[in-house]
Amino acid sequence: MPDAAAGELQSDDLQAFVRKFDKELAAGITALTLLGVLGEGVPLYGYQIAKRLERDAGGVLAGKQGALYPVLRGLEAATLLSSEVQASSSGPPRRYYRITALGREALAQCTTRWRATRRIVDTILGGEHA
Template identity: 50%
Template sequence: MVELQEIHKKFQKELSAGTVSLALLSILAQSGEPLYGYQIGKLVGAGDDDSPGVMVKQGAIYPVLRSLETQGLLSSQREMSDSGPPRRYYQATNTGQEALQTWIKIWEETKSFVDNVLGGEYQ
């Protein structure tokens, strides 16, 4: 029999799959400046066991950033770092800004639906 803790972890992973893309795109659209992966991770509490809500592992951020870039929603640029290896800085593209507005509407509709169902208002 599957342990309840494993079921919770699987549910959290499935739930956070799309919300991480939304959160990262939103952060980069609002930042006003390009950010690199570690900075973004700190903003979303990646790897921080005390952070509430969706847990994002620092290493999980990079595939999402690359996917968003492949879709044309982000652009990136490598820059040398004074301390350590070069950093890849990401920023939202115009297409990313437009997509974010649609994603926010989809999120709000989805959240409203789930809130209604959880509140017993599903009829």
């Protein structure tokens, strides 16, 4: 029976590794995609950003709206975004986010790194890439 216990431990270790991998990957991709959406130059509030990401991702981000706000706050703390609260005619005031000049530079550098990384990973894993 020691083999079964060892297999169970390995399975737990594998699941922990995959969860950590998913979390780290999601954090970077979320920040990059937020910068990308706001990099189009139109100030947006959180719900608009979430709906835009959901639409552009084919629904993949459905139900993950709450996860965007901590990333937005972090990007703002890093001065990659700025925000301004504006009154709304149809509800409470809304916080609109806008990319800063530093944010545009971060977007350019991170996009370059993302594309290079994607090419390398696709090549190593034998996948196709654009």
